[in-house]
Amino acid sequence: MDYPAWIVGGVGPGWIIGLIATFHVLISQFAVGGGIFLPTTEAWARKNNREDVIDFLKDFSRFFLILTNVVGAISGIGIWWAIGLISPQASSSLIRLFSFIWATEWAVFLVEIISLVFYYYGWEKMSPKVHQTIGWIYATTAWLSLFTINGILTFMLTPGDWPTTHNFMHAYFNNGFWPALVVRTLICISLAGIYATFVVSKMPQDSRFRKELLAYTSSWLVPTYGLLIASLIWYFSTLPAPILQSLLSGLAGGVGKAAFGNMAIVSRIALLGILAVITTGLGFFVSAYLNPREFTWRKSALLLAGMAIFVASYEYTREYLRKPYVIRGFMFSNGVPLKATTKKPLNRSFTEEMRFKPKDSTLGEQMFVGQCMACHTMSGYRALDKRLAGRDSESIYQLLIIMQKPEKENPYHSVMPPLIGTEEEVRALSAYLYDSIQVIEKKAKGTKVDKASVEN
Numbered sequence: 001m002d003y004p005a006w007i008v009g010g011v012g013p014g015w016i017i018g019l020i021a022t023f024h025v026l027i028s029q030f031a032v033g034g035g036i037f038l039p040t041t042e043a044w045a046r047k048n049n050r051e052d053v054i055d056f057l058k059d060f061s062r063f064f065l066i067l068t069n070v071v072g073a074i075s076g077i078g079i080w081w082a083i084g085l086i087s088p089q090a091s092s093s094l095i096r097l098f099s100f101i102w103a104t105e106w107a108v109f110l111v112e113i114i115s116l117v118f119y120y121y122g123w124e125k126m127s128p129k130v131h132q133t134i135g136w137i138y139a140t141t142a143w144l145s146l147f148t149i150n151g152i153l154t155f156m157l158t159p160g161d162w163p164t165t166h167n168f169m170h171a172y173f174n175n176g177f178w179p180a181l182v183v184r185t186l187i188c189i190s191l192a193g194i195y196a197t198f199v200v201s202k203m204p205q206d207s208r209f210r211k212e213l214l215a216y217t218s219s220w221l222v223p224t225y226g227l228l229i230a231s232l233i234w235y236f237s238t239l240p241a242p243i244l245q246s247l248l249s250g251l252a253g254g255v256g257k258a259a260f261g262n263m264a265i266v267s268r269i270a271l272l273g274i275l276a277v278i279t280t281g282l283g284f285f286v287s288a289y290l291n292p293r294e295f296t297w298r299k300s301a302l303l304l305a306g307m308a309i310f311v312a313s314y315e316y317t318r319e320y321l322r323k324p325y326v327i328r329g330f331m332f333s334n335g336v337p338l339k340a341t342t343k344k345p346l347n348r349s350f351t352e353e354m355r356f357k358p359k360d361s362t363l364g365e366q367m368f369v370g371q372c373m374a375c376h377t378m379s380g381y382r383a384l385d386k387r388l389a390g391r392d393s394e395s396i397y398q399l400l401i402i403m404q405k406p407e408k409e410n411p412y413h414s415v416m417p418p419l420i421g422t423e424e425e426v427r428a429l430s431a432y433l434y435d436s437i438q439v440i441e442k443k444a445k446g447t448k449v450d451k452a453s454v455e456n
């Protein structure tokens with residue numbers, strides 16, 4: 001615990017990162033896909049002397065510039081803001097391990113945004129050849145920024161041999177690297193294609209251009225969906241056996257009803273994602289490819305929604321499968337390194353190791369903030385008031401003690417990090433949890449409670 005904690009109630013910290021990240025991923029993957037779509041289509045239009053397509057691309061690139069360079073960049077900073085505040089320990093480890101990659105990402109992104117600005121403003125001012133080259137530079141650097149980040153994202157779920165070898169190449173080019181890169185690249189292409197159909201669908205129904213462009217985009221998208229489904233199967237097949245097992249069975253190793261319910265949710269969400277991508281692919285084939293005349297912007301919006309559901313479930317599944325780790329086999333979601341729970345006895349003081357404590361906090365609150373808050377709030381996200389309802393302080397203590405037991409006697413080890421703390425600290429935590437639940441219950445009953453009397 002080297003950093004201050006940001007105390008988040010309600011939806012909990014996980015959802016803050018999740019919402020910003022999903023939004024950013026949608027925009028940035030669209031940026032990569034558009035990066036490939038723009039110069040490819042420009043090359044085709046120039047070869048066929050199609051001024052109308054060039055005009056379409058000019059419009060497309062303006063919207064594209066604003067969306068990716070402004071919304072994409074700002075939401076990207078949003079991710080740094082959220083992970084820095086919510087998981088400072090993990091962010092710091094990732095920055096140290098991958099500093100060279102982050103530097104590369106920064107350089108690549110800089111070229112990406114500058115080339116897009118030149119691409120947009122250069123339609124009239126540059127020779128077609130130069131303009132086309134700038135387009136390719138944009139496409140390459142946009143894809144490279146996906147390439148660089150991909151290794152870090154996959155590392156968090158499948159760090160491979162790195163926790164033992166500490167070899168950078170093992171960390172970066174981990175098992176998930178190539179399949180995830182292919183999955184993400186295909187998502188990018190399909191997002192850009194769907195957006196193009198959106199624009200095209202607004203053109204007059206009998207325009208030749210509309211029909212041609214839909215056919216052209218379909219020729220990209222139909223195979224993309226087939227490949228996407230195949231690459232998802234490849235991706236899942238590279239996951240370590242225990243992860244895959246829990247995903248397939250919807251079980252988390254027999255951990256109480258609540259755990260059962262939650263892992264079942266991740267299995268369902270993964271399934272939802274796969275169904276969404278299949279439905280979108282088929283929907284595209286039937287609507288845009290087979291019936292281009294009747295294709296409307298509403299259908300386009302439905303396809304986009306299908307992809308958004310898929311992207312959100314893919315990211316959710318990936319994040320959830322990491323639990324209880326933020327970096328599998330290395331650091332738990334609450335920022336406690338695995339090493340800290342295996343090398344030293346668990347019944348040592350935790351709060352003494354905290355460099356920052358919430359102002360005027362009790363021992364119990366410090367324990368909660370340091371070890372539980374990453375995954376539970378008291379009454380919102382994965383709420384502890386419901387999970388501990390009906391228990392008194394002693395029975396909560398007994399439950400916490402199980403979290404200190406060795407793996408075999410601790411059914412929670414696959415979903416929760418082991419608990420560090422002296423007997424006094426664990427007792428303080430159980431009292432804190434019990435008292436906080438009392439306050440919540442009394443509030444729910446509408447009784448006014450003197451908070452001060454409960455906090456002591």
Ligand code: HEC
Pocket residue numbers: 255256257258259260262323324325332333334368371372373374375376382384387388399415416417419
């Ligand atoms: C890495 C995330 C994580 C951390 C940190 C964590 N938990 Fe959990 N906890 C879970 C998950 C996942 C479950 C099982 C699914 C569920 O109940 O939603 C769970 C379940 C529980 C349950 C229900 C157990 C049952 O038998 O039904 C309790 C109580 C609980 N946690 C308390 C705590 C306390 C107290 C702390 C802090 C010392 C803590 N958790 C830290 C993720 C975490």
